[in-house]
Amino acid sequence: MRITRRLALAGLPAVALPRAALAQPRPLRIGMITSLSGPFTALGESMRAGMRLLLVQSGERFADRPVELIVEDDQARPDDGVRKARKLIEQDRVDLLCGVIHSGVALALRDVVTEAQKPTFILGSANDLARKAASPYVLRPTKTNWMLGSSAARRAYETQSGARVVTAASDYAAGREYVGDFVTTYQGLGGRIGRQFWTPLGTADFGPLLTAIAAERPDSVYVFFAGSDAVRFLRQWKEYRLAGRIRLTGTGACFDQEDVLPAVGDAPLGAINTFHQSPTAPASAAFVEAYRATGKPLPGEFSTTGYVCGQVLRAAVERSNGDPTGNWAQTRQALFDAPIDTAFGSMPFDPRNGQAILDIHVNEVNAGAPGQPLVNTVVHTYPQLRDPGPNA
Amino acid sequence: MTRAVLAAALLAVVTAVLADDFLLRFLAEILLLGIAVMSLDLLIGFGGLVSLGHAALFGGAAYAAAIAARAWGGDVLLMLGAGIATGTLLAAAMGVVILRSGQLFLLILTLLTGQMVWEVAFHWRDVTGGADGLRGLPALSFGPWALPGAQPLFLLAVLLAILAWLVARSYVAAPIGRALVGTREQPIRMSALGYSLFAVRFRALLLAGAIAGAAGALYPFVNLYVGPQSVHWTQSAAMVIMLVIGGIGSLWGGFLGAAVYLGIQTYLSAWTDRWQLCVGLVFVLTVLLLPNGIAGGMRRWRGGAE
Numbered sequence: 284m285r286i287t288r289r290l291a292l293a294g295l296p297a298v299a300l301p302r303a304a305l306a307q308p309r310p311l312r313i314g315m316i317t318s319l320s321g322p323f324t325a326l327g328e329s330m331r332a333g334m335r336l337l338l339v340q341s342g343e344r345f346a347d348r349p350v351e352l353i354v355e356d357d358q359a360r361p362d363d364g365v366r367k368a369r370k371l372i373e374q375d376r377v378d379l380l381c382g383v384i385h386s387g388v389a390l391a392l393r394d395v396v397t398e399a400q401k402p403t404f405i406l407g408s409a410n411d412l413a414r415k416a417a418s419p420y421v422l423r424p425t426k427t428n429w430m431l432g433s434s435a436a437r438r439a440y441e442t443q444s445g446a447r448v449v450t451a452a453s454d455y456a457a458g459r460e461y462v463g464d465f466v467t468t469y470q471g472l473g474g475r476i477g478r479q480f481w482t483p484l485g486t487a488d489f490g491p492l493l494t495a496i497a498a499e500r501p502d503s504v505y506v507f508f509a510g511s512d513a514v515r516f517l518r519q520w521k522e523y524r525l526a527g528r529i530r531l532t533g534t535g536a537c538f539d540q541e542d543v544l545p546a547v548g549d550a551p552l553g554a555i556n557t558f559h560q561s562p563t564a565p566a567s568a569a570f571v572e573a574y575r576a577t578g579k580p581l582p583g584e585f586s587t588t589g590y591v592c593g594q595v596l597r598a599a600v601e602r603s604n605g606d607p608t609g610n611w612a613q614t615r616q617a618l619f620d621a622p623i624d625t626a627f628g629s630m631p632f633d634p635r636n637g638q639a640i641l642d643i644h645v646n647e648v649n650a651g652a653p654g655q656p657l658v659n660t661v662v663h664t665y666p667q668l669r670d671p672g673p674n675a
Numbered sequence: 676m677t678r679a680v681l682a683a684a685l686l687a688v689v690t691a692v693l694a695d696d697f698l699l700r701f702l703a704e705i706l707l708l709g710i711a712v713m714s715l716d717l718l719i720g721f722g723g724l725v726s727l728g729h730a731a732l733f734g735g736a737a738y739a740a741a742i743a744a745r746a747w748g749g750d751v752l753l754m755l756g757a758g759i760a761t762g763t764l765l766a767a768a769m770g771v772v773i774l775r776s777g778q779l780f781l782l783i784l785t786l787l788t789g790q791m792v793w794e795v796a797f798h799w800r801d802v803t804g805g806a807d808g809l810r811g812l813p814a815l816s817f818g819p820w821a822l823p824g825a826q827p828l829f830l831l832a833v834l835l836a837i838l839a840w841l842v843a844r845s846y847v848a849a850p851i852g853r854a855l856v857g858t859r860e861q862p863i864r865m866s867a868l869g870y871s872l873f874a875v876r877f878r879a880l881l882l883a884g885a886i887a888g889a890a891g892a893l894y895p896f897v898n899l900y901v902g903p904q905s906v907h908w909t910q911s912a913a914m915v916i917m918l919v920i921g922g923i924g925s926l927w928g929g930f931l932g933a934a935v936y937l938g939i940q941t942y943l944s945a946w947t948d949r950w951q952l953c954v955g956l957v958f959v960l961t962v963l964l965l966p967n968g969i970a971g972g973m974r975r976w977r978g979g980a981e
Binding site for chain 1: 695696697698700701704797805806807808810811898899900901902904905940941944950951
């Protein structure tokens with residue numbers, strides 16, 4: 284066969300293209316759904332900042348594949364979150380999906396991403412996603428509500444077993460689960476529970492709640508509020524002169540280092556909370572330093588979670604040789620095979636439900652350096668807590 | 676008119692074939708909200724009854740349909756029946772309370788009655804799922820045929836929009852619709868002529884409730900979810916904003932307004948966190964430059980060109 288110029292030209296792309304493709308692989312698109320308006324605005328911005336920091340540290344590449352991040356706002360509303368997830372999946376054609384703060388949004392997304400078979404790293408902590416709503420397409424590199432609620436009850440019983448505890452929480456999926464798990468565990472250990480109070484997410488005036496709590500005269504109160512609700516609750520806690528009179532315990536979200544404590548003065552001084560994140564936890568030291576170097580304050584839950592999510596995504600890309608979605612079952616298995624080193628510490632996954640197994644810290648809110656906000660200080664750690672999972 | 680309907684139907688079929696899943700669901704959401712805004716226009720544009728409780732009728736019907744779907748499956752006729760009945764009943768209950776007042780008091784009373792529906796949806800956890808809402812809905816069906824996915828939903832929304840538009844159009848052209856405009860313009864003369872203001876307005880409210888209810892019945896199937904936000908007064912306010920942007924007094928303006936509002940919310944929010952500011956700017960600009968909304972502006976522009 285004679286090699287004509289035309290034939291040679293026709294053959295050229297076949298040789299050249301794969302080379303070019305090797306040199307510049309298709310970027311990996313990651314969609315992030317978070318709350319950039321509504322009650323969790325500050326948390327959502329922190330999550331984005333944490334993820335961005337990791338991307339910058341990795342040179343915007345995972346396993347030599349360029350990474351594009353597309354961030355969408357869910358306004359902490361399930362219907363908007365679902366609409367944004369569909370947009371990311373079907374219009375922006377993202378390879379991986381991550382994010383979510385609101386437990387209700389997390390649950391609402393579950394059916395959408397499972398139907399679309401889109402690997403999703405959910406950062407909302409609804410218990411059901413580790414249990415009957417577990418999905419082969421959902422991994423969760425953060426805590427479940429049970430981990431915090433039950434460990435808070437254990438700690439409360441171990442340190443002040445005779446106390447009568449009332450609870451107060453935001454009335455949505457997360458609040459119901461934190462308080463439910465706290466109450467069940469505390470009563471199971473033999474503790475005394477008083478009344479339970481609920482307020483809607485986005486409450487501005489906690490006056491009626493605080494007077495009701497004061498009238499109950501409990502030894503201790505267990506609270507869950509997040510984002511701007513936590514700030515308003517703690518400020519009013521002090522204004523109503525309950526600070527220092529009733530022992531305050533709660534979930535870490537209510538005393539978030541970055542998004543709550545700088546805004547509330549000394550109102551929660553001495554409060555005890557359980558959390559998977561603490562700026563004083565040894566595992567997060569490197570991240571804390573890097574984050575502060577960008578001009579930010581001490582990191583809280585969602586900047587750390589965004590960063591950890593990035594670390595897990597990076598591990599997923601590395602362990603699948605740059606193609607996490609080609610065979611998702613294999614990638615998932617690779618993540619289960621060995622723990623991932625993250626800012627939450629060494630993170631193994633529970634193969635039954637794709638749920639991370641985490642150290643849960645007991646933080647005490649202590650005075651910081653003069654002129655600085657209070658600091659969550661680790662006083663105890665429950666190592667490697669695992670959600671009861673499908674058997675619960 | 677028949678030509679317009681046929682063209683709309685043809686366009687819808689072509690869109691259903693060509694567009695992707697997300698776009699179809701998005702368009703279905705625009706159409707369903709547009710229907711609700713159009714029914715609100717009957718009250719505001721033709722009756723002069725500014726309501727901040729319309730989302731209660733729309734969202735109440737959405738809850739009724741979602742609850743019925745979970746119990747008995749997602750048959751379209753069952754959904755529409757449940758939605759229309761709920762919308763009409765809620766409108767009747769609301770009408771008894773609000774129609775004795777007018778102006779500012781009417782606004783506040785619609786807000787209050789609407790928020791009562793929200794309270795029920797928010798606190799009755801066993802039935803409505805409380806703050807977490809209802810999910811895990813079955814797919815839509817029609818008799819023995821299942822209608823999964825976005826295409827049937829979109830086509831149903833188009834069909835419903837055309838039907839609702841025809842009903843609303845014939846209503847405002849009929850004597851009872853003219854009487855409604857009369858009660859807005861000359862209430863004293865209308866009662867002197869022997870019309871009962873209450874009866875005329877009550878019927879308009881019932882019709883608006885039925886239309887909003889029909890749209891609400893399909894709404895949970897857009898995102899396979901319904902939550903208390905859909906009955907909250909802020910949703911009613913969003914509907915009023917959509918109506919003002921689209922054009923008060925024009926039946927198809929509601930659809931334009933819903934498209935602009937949801938478009939800004941969905942597409943602009945990828946670029947900026949301040950999409951609500953953009954909605955506000957569009958609202959202010961509309962009020963200043965196009966007092967009759969986009970629909971009014973388009974009509975004026977077409978009139979000027981001829």
